[in-house]
Amino acid sequence: MPLSDRVLMGPGPCNLYPEVVAAMVRPMLGHLDPEFLGVLDETCERLRTVFRTTNRLTLPLSGTGSAGMEAAFVNLVAPGDPVVVGVNGVFGQRMVEVAQRCGAEVTKVEVPWGEPIDPAALLGAHPAPKIIAVVHAETSTGVRNDIEALGQGKGDALLVVDAVTSLGGMPFEADAWGVDLAYSATQKCLGVPPGLAPITVNERARAAMVPRPRSWYLDLSLIGDYVDSSGGRTYHHTAPVPMVFALHAGLGALLDEGLEQSWARHQHCGQILHEGLDKLGFHLFARDGHRLAQLTTAWVSERHLPSGVDEAQMREILLSRYGIEIGGGLGPVVGKVWRIGCMGHTARVRNVTLLLGALAEVRA
Amino acid sequence: MPLSDRVLMGPGPCNLYPEVVAAMVRPMLGHLDPEFLGVLDETCERLRTVFRTTNRLTLPLSGTGSAGMEAAFVNLVAPGDPVVVGVNGVFGQRMVEVAQRCGAEVTKVEVPWGEPIDPAALLGAHPAPKIIAVVHAETSTGVRNDIEALGQGKGDALLVVDAVTSLGGMPFEADAWGVDLAYSATQKCLGVPPGLAPITVNERARAAMVPRPRSWYLDLSLIGDYVDSSGGRTYHHTAPVPMVFALHAGLGALLDEGLEQSWARHQHCGQILHEGLDKLGFHLFARDGHRLAQLTTAWVSERHLPSGVDEAQMREILLSRYGIEIGGGLGPVVGKVWRIGCMGHTARVRNVTLLLGALAEVRA
Numbered sequence: 001m002p003l004s005d006r007v008l009m010g011p012g013p014c015n016l017y018p019e020v021v022a023a024m025v026r027p028m029l030g031h032l033d034p035e036f037l038g039v040l041d042e043t044c045e046r047l048r049t050v051f052r053t054t055n056r057l058t059l060p061l062s063g064t065g066s067a068g069m070e071a072a073f074v075n076l077v078a079p080g081d082p083v084v085v086g087v088n089g090v091f092g093q094r095m096v097e098v099a100q101r102c103g104a105e106v107t108k109v110e111v112p113w114g115e116p117i118d119p120a121a122l123l124g125a126h127p128a129p130k131i132i133a134v135v136h137a138e139t140s141t142g143v144r145n146d147i148e149a150l151g152q153g154k155g156d157a158l159l160v161v162d163a164v165t166s167l168g169g170m171p172f173e174a175d176a177w178g179v180d181l182a183y184s185a186t187q188k189c190l191g192v193p194p195g196l197a198p199i200t201v202n203e204r205a206r207a208a209m210v211p212r213p214r215s216w217y218l219d220l221s222l223i224g225d226y227v228d229s230s231g232g233r234t235y236h237h238t239a240p241v242p243m244v245f246a247l248h249a250g251l252g253a254l255l256d257e258g259l260e261q262s263w264a265r266h267q268h269c270g271q272i273l274h275e276g277l278d279k280l281g282f283h284l285f286a287r288d289g290h291r292l293a294q295l296t297t298a299w300v301s302e303r304h305l306p307s308g309v310d311e312a313q314m315r316e317i318l319l320s321r322y323g324i325e326i327g328g329g330l331g332p333v334v335g336k337v338w339r340i341g342c343m344g345h346t347a348r349v350r351n352v353t354l355l356l357g358a359l360a361e362v363r364a
Numbered sequence: 365m366p367l368s369d370r371v372l373m374g375p376g377p378c379n380l381y382p383e384v385v386a387a388m389v390r391p392m393l394g395h396l397d398p399e400f401l402g403v404l405d406e407t408c409e410r411l412r413t414v415f416r417t418t419n420r421l422t423l424p425l426s427g428t429g430s431a432g433m434e435a436a437f438v439n440l441v442a443p444g445d446p447v448v449v450g451v452n453g454v455f456g457q458r459m460v461e462v463a464q465r466c467g468a469e470v471t472k473v474e475v476p477w478g479e480p481i482d483p484a485a486l487l488g489a490h491p492a493p494k495i496i497a498v499v500h501a502e503t504s505t506g507v508r509n510d511i512e513a514l515g516q517g518k519g520d521a522l523l524v525v526d527a528v529t530s531l532g533g534m535p536f537e538a539d540a541w542g543v544d545l546a547y548s549a550t551q552k553c554l555g556v557p558p559g560l561a562p563i564t565v566n567e568r569a570r571a572a573m574v575p576r577p578r579s580w581y582l583d584l585s586l587i588g589d590y591v592d593s594s595g596g597r598t599y600h601h602t603a604p605v606p607m608v609f610a611l612h613a614g615l616g617a618l619l620d621e622g623l624e625q626s627w628a629r630h631q632h633c634g635q636i637l638h639e640g641l642d643k644l645g646f647h648l649f650a651r652d653g654h655r656l657a658q659l660t661t662a663w664v665s666e667r668h669l670p671s672g673v674d675e676a677q678m679r680e681i682l683l684s685r686y687g688i689e690i691g692g693g694l695g696p697v698v699g700k701v702w703r704i705g706c707m708g709h710t711a712r713v714r715n716v717t718l719l720l721g722a723l724a725e726v727r728a
Contacts, residue, residue: 005391024388027369066601070581195604237430240559
């Protein structure tokens with residue numbers, strides 16, 4: 001059955017760069033084929049550029065963004081290790097859950113949804129944490145948490161950052177900010193389908209990795225021996241070849257445009273979306289000054305909706321009538337907030353214009 | 365840079381069914397889009413047909429086959445649980461490693477590479493194991509291990525089977541054989557790229573799952589709540605949408621042909637390959653009577669090679685001159701054995717004819 005062609009303005013996945021679609025069907029290669037390894041090497045090099053790092057251990061993990069989160073904790077946490085986690089949304093809370101399953105003694109620093117986390121609170125939460133972990137761009141709330149101050153104040157702790165919704169869409173500086181480990185996902189501002197988790201680990205974090213993590217599949221030492229040519233290309237698991245092609249192409253499109261230009265494009269689209277929503281009478285959910293451009297959250301109430309239509313039905317109308325997907329709220333704001341993504345190839349002025357026009361039209 | 369179009373006769377990945385290539389570029393959808401959920405439901409139903417099961421918990425995990433292995437043990441093993449593992453190759457040994465990292469007390473039943481594992485030895489290895497685990501089709505040796513007798517004799521133990529290289533390419537009967545949990549991979553006899561791990565779990569194994577496994581990413585209860593509509597589609601992680609499209613299409617192609625017909629095609633190709641290699645003077649590695657058709661292992665020595673060319677160089681000649689990939693040996697038989705896959709869309713008589721012709725031509 002034919003599938004509909006959507007304008008994907010939810011919290012991810014986004015629409016794909018045309019170059020990515022083409023790359024998905026490049027000829028299939030074996031995971032040890034020299035031609036594939038060449039593409040893989042180039043992909044890792046492009047990831048370094050986008051993460052703004054020289055970290056040797058920089059690669060795409062064979063799982064979605066959540067696998068990146070799990071890899072971070074499973075490789076760094078030994079049972080009983082103290083870990084400080086900032087929580088102001090679903091993904092901070094997920095970090096707590098994942099770290100605890102790895103055996104961490106977690107200290108939570110929690111603030112209300114919609115608010116950013118004060119770096120000082122994170123830095124002061126525990127006298128000697130092994131890890132301080134925070135989400136850079138909270139996909140569940142549209143809030144940006146500050147990273148740079150954490151890198152400056154972390155002391156002996158390792159700074160672990162979730163860059164799932166930030167990478168490629170806003171400034172992220174792994175090395176300059178003192179980030180020891182960061183992971184991301186492909187289906188947000190990189191314009192690639194979901195399926196891989198880019199990750200980067202500096203030498204300080206590598207030295208702190210547990211020798212035999214509880215997960216074999218996400219063991220970064222073993223994976224590094226395959227991905228990094230200096231590891232002798234030791235077989236670990238079969239790389240998901242077409243997804244690597246897709247990521248390679250998406251990063252290529254992004255870097256052909258320019259990393260700063262991509263940041264600026266996401267920023268510009270978010271800004272006109274924020275202004276347009278304001279004109280339509282919406283109130284934005286995330287605290288002013290810490291709002292993401294690539295993922296906008298707005299309160300939704302009856303006055304934004306046609307009479308007798310609730311927010312879920314309105315999203316259904318957008319989907320069926322215009323082919324536009326936007327996202328609903330999660331957790332405490334389910335049914336009260338929309339999440340509107342403008343990421344990757346979706347981050348075009350025309351898509352913002354379309355959505356604002358559709359919202360006005362349906363309500364009229 | 366353009367990539368070469370290979371004939372993939374290594375131990376996987378195989379060549380893709382044309383329907384799979386087309387499906388990779390179906391319009392991108394969100395992971396909660398009703399149209400995507402329809403494709404996902406149909407994919408799970410097709411997996412049940414191919415696994416020969418009615419198990420409700422049957423789904424594609426968002427990782428490669430090795431993630432399927434890890435999911436099996438991480439969901440079933442509590443620290444200290446006794447687990448019996450059959451080892452006659454790399455993947456049996458990997459099961460030991462993964463189970464141990466989950467905290468299992470592993471009893472190994474080891475036999476030499478190339479030999480099958482006697483079911484009686486597995487059944488008698490421990491008085492009360494929680495799990496008996498074995499690889500059905502050892503990709504590292506080309507050996508088939510018997511499953512049915514294990515299901516008959518397992519008693520209170522759970523039978524966990526690695527069906528990575530068997531599923532779709534030879535008889536596999538999850539329900540009739542009494543398999544409690546089986547996992548597979550997409551890039552072998554299903555003719556799909558690497559990236560997903562189909563898994564099926566019966567009610568007996570579900571009841572034995574640990575309540576909060578060490579892995580959040582591979583927590584089958586949480587994943588089931590998203591994949592199974594009765595779980596309310598609770599968001600867990602973002603599904604790798606195009607890979608699900610690819611698996612859906614690969615299973616569609618396979619079932620349009622017919623499951624038994626696919627088994628027979630793999631069997632036929634393997635048989636003419638075995639006969640052809642014999643005529644060329646090769647000796648097969650795997651024990652007669654337990655040889656896989658879809659993955660053939662053969663001893664390689666100087667008399668099979670042009671003078672001055674070693675086996676790795678010969679594989680390189682096949683790759684560069686003919687675009688044919690075959691695999692080298694692993695572990696104790698590295699440099700001594702070839703592994704020749706004939707799986708998925710690669711399992712065509714013409715590919716066997718081509719490889720045999722190329723081997724004869726290069727040696728001449």
